[in-house]
Amino acid sequence: MAEDVSGGDLSRLRQLNALALIRALQGRPPLTLTELARRTGLSRASTEDVARELLRKGWLAEAEPAPGGVGRPARRYRFRAEAGRVLGLDIGGHNVRATLADLDGDVASAARVAVTPEMGRAERLEAVDRAVLACLEQGGLTGADVWASGVGTTGLVDGAGKVMLSEALPEWTGVDLAAHVRRLAPAPVLVENDSKLAALAECWRGVARYAKDMVFLLAGLRTGAGLVIDGKLHRGFAGASGEIGALPALGWIRAQEHLVKAAGGEAGDVFAAARAGERAAVTAVRRYVRDLALGASALVLALDPQMVVVGGGYSRSADVLIEPLRRELDRWCIRTPEVRMSALGDEAVVLGAVRLALDHVEERVLDGRTPLVSHL
Amino acid sequence: MAEDVSGGDLSRLRQLNALALIRALQGRPPLTLTELARRTGLSRASTEDVARELLRKGWLAEAEPAPGGVGRPARRYRFRAEAGRVLGLDIGGHNVRATLADLDGDVASAARVAVTPEMGRAERLEAVDRAVLACLEQGGLTGADVWASGVGTTGLVDGAGKVMLSEALPEWTGVDLAAHVRRLAPAPVLVENDSKLAALAECWRGVARYAKDMVFLLAGLRTGAGLVIDGKLHRGFAGASGEIGALPALGWIRAQEHLVKAAGGEAGDVFAAARAGERAAVTAVRRYVRDLALGASALVLALDPQMVVVGGGYSRSADVLIEPLRRELDRWCIRTPEVRMSALGDEAVVLGAVRLALDHVEERVLDGRTPLVSHL
Numbered sequence: 001m002a003e004d005v006s007g008g009d010l011s012r013l014r015q016l017n018a019l020a021l022i023r024a025l026q027g028r029p030p031l032t033l034t035e036l037a038r039r040t041g042l043s044r045a046s047t048e049d050v051a052r053e054l055l056r057k058g059w060l061a062e063a064e065p066a067p068g069g070v071g072r073p074a075r076r077y078r079f080r081a082e083a084g085r086v087l088g089l090d091i092g093g094h095n096v097r098a099t100l101a102d103l104d105g106d107v108a109s110a111a112r113v114a115v116t117p118e119m120g121r122a123e124r125l126e127a128v129d130r131a132v133l134a135c136l137e138q139g140g141l142t143g144a145d146v147w148a149s150g151v152g153t154t155g156l157v158d159g160a161g162k163v164m165l166s167e168a169l170p171e172w173t174g175v176d177l178a179a180h181v182r183r184l185a186p187a188p189v190l191v192e193n194d195s196k197l198a199a200l201a202e203c204w205r206g207v208a209r210y211a212k213d214m215v216f217l218l219a220g221l222r223t224g225a226g227l228v229i230d231g232k233l234h235r236g237f238a239g240a241s242g243e244i245g246a247l248p249a250l251g252w253i254r255a256q257e258h259l260v261k262a263a264g265g266e267a268g269d270v271f272a273a274a275r276a277g278e279r280a281a282v283t284a285v286r287r288y289v290r291d292l293a294l295g296a297s298a299l300v301l302a303l304d305p306q307m308v309v310v311g312g313g314y315s316r317s318a319d320v321l322i323e324p325l326r327r328e329l330d331r332w333c334i335r336t337p338e339v340r341m342s343a344l345g346d347e348a349v350v351l352g353a354v355r356l357a358l359d360h361v362e363e364r365v366l367d368g369r370t371p372l373v374s375h376l
Numbered sequence: 377m378a379e380d381v382s383g384g385d386l387s388r389l390r391q392l393n394a395l396a397l398i399r400a401l402q403g404r405p406p407l408t409l410t411e412l413a414r415r416t417g418l419s420r421a422s423t424e425d426v427a428r429e430l431l432r433k434g435w436l437a438e439a440e441p442a443p444g445g446v447g448r449p450a451r452r453y454r455f456r457a458e459a460g461r462v463l464g465l466d467i468g469g470h471n472v473r474a475t476l477a478d479l480d481g482d483v484a485s486a487a488r489v490a491v492t493p494e495m496g497r498a499e500r501l502e503a504v505d506r507a508v509l510a511c512l513e514q515g516g517l518t519g520a521d522v523w524a525s526g527v528g529t530t531g532l533v534d535g536a537g538k539v540m541l542s543e544a545l546p547e548w549t550g551v552d553l554a555a556h557v558r559r560l561a562p563a564p565v566l567v568e569n570d571s572k573l574a575a576l577a578e579c580w581r582g583v584a585r586y587a588k589d590m591v592f593l594l595a596g597l598r599t600g601a602g603l604v605i606d607g608k609l610h611r612g613f614a615g616a617s618g619e620i621g622a623l624p625a626l627g628w629i630r631a632q633e634h635l636v637k638a639a640g641g642e643a644g645d646v647f648a649a650a651r652a653g654e655r656a657a658v659t660a661v662r663r664y665v666r667d668l669a670l671g672a673s674a675l676v677l678a679l680d681p682q683m684v685v686v687g688g689g690y691s692r693s694a695d696v697l698i699e700p701l702r703r704e705l706d707r708w709c710i711r712t713p714e715v716r717m718s719a720l721g722d723e724a725v726v727l728g729a730v731r732l733a734l735d736h737v738e739e740r741v742l743d744g745r746t747p748l749v750s751h752l
Binding site for chain 1: 389532589603605606608610611612613614615616617618619620621622623625626670673674675677678679680681682710711713
């Protein structure tokens, strides 16, 4: 069965096979060579060959043999998720969250620094520094240990990691977040809008794990959306996808006002009052849901997604929110998709930021730009 | 440089390499082995090996040597687009169009049969039969020569080729178009909504050739949309994407009425009257554009596409349509994309149907479901 294959083609094939092996082991229990070959569809000889190379380069390690069984147990291999680290950041109005994760995406350390919506640029960036340094210190690492960073923030973000437009935070338009974070960890930095990262997180570790097409609704002090299409985050040509709120006819501009008017103070309190049956609150929530559903219906009719996931601060009030939202969607949509509440809570954006950084690491492996190198 | 590679891995690699060679030659001038190797990034040895196999199987042929030059000219190879045929069909209210194309997508023969919007199901299907048979006869072929068929029609279409819902054509809901067309040509039949196929055609041979994300607007007696996202037609979970017209707040339901009211008879005449400066017509067109732009803005804000392409019957009136539409989009959108008129006219849907059939042929090659077989 042996045939002549030239060096160039073979190294590309080997790169793909190496990634197939890594993906079969990432975040999963160890496997024997026989199991790996079956899982990847590669021949036993190729599996052995590629596994040997990955072992040597530090991507795989030998695992403890499985207990029990007769005779000498077959060797099992595991992915060395600890070989590298990625950094995730969520820079919001009330909190800055930093998370270090291994190459499986499992959290190694995390830190949170409280901020206020009114803070200026310098103060908020200083909070970013503190969160990142606390997180690195906890993990016993320095910025040089980070392979890639993902950053989530409110507003529109350009492809180079600069905030193009932020209405929610003062002095935030124009800030070069990629450059700022690179000073703390010199690896590549990817910056993205927070609703988009929350959408990514829901498809990775949230309620939308099995949905290829998904609309994420951010329901909180701000209303926003993130789209996952064909399993990939949809950014849009200039990163401005999901901005349906700009169209007055679709209700998102005024949605929040119903709650504010009824509450006097904290909009979130209206949900508690509505739950208790207070008439003004019930009316306010009904009007809020009606306006939220208008924009959501436009997204559903445009994309016909498999699922709508509701996240953000108000997703804690699922009991008074979800059923009315489903009914309103039924009113406008040709096919109402499954509507689910986020289960990730306040961690959605920072988790999405970790996923963004991991995607970058994996893409570079696939592109062959970063050969599989030793990080032992 | 020779290494042992098992048979299984190699055949997958060879399949990919074969497709790379085919893609380098499809719809392009012949190339020498040296040029092919450079174009595909494969080694000279692999290129020669794969080309020999493709020649033997009838996918490639030797081309005439290039004229001029000294010494014996190097052999050049071309893709045998004539090795197979695909069928494209557009079943509409006024016309049924059938087109046979080769594997480059170049039209080999075409036929058109006039129908009316009022016709019942049996009559319209009979027109389909006549169009297909005329097209096959012109090309000197039978249904057995067709490798795959693509069909475009109004309404929502399910994944199995059945019309789920048609409001424009009587007795059309429930018709199993895939089964009907398979009787004429026993190859696989793909059925899709006409706006979606027009979108596909624009990205293939129309004005959106270089756009990865594109919104197609069908502007005619009906208003519809088709979306291309990341270079692929976006169908949606149940094929119901782009149906933004269902939301009354977005204006598409009433858009058409402004023209009908002003015209008395043919809505299209209003554009001529508006061009001549007739006041009622100018107002009607302005209102039509305003409503068309509302739904279009929702799609643009949702997706942030690179381009909006306007097709359908009214796209002939670009002079009174495009600039006002652009201005209205500017009013609502965060970033107004490039707005272009379709250049494919009435052929857009049938061309999209051809592309759908070609996609199916190519996907089967990539999946390895259909090995490269001889059709000499």
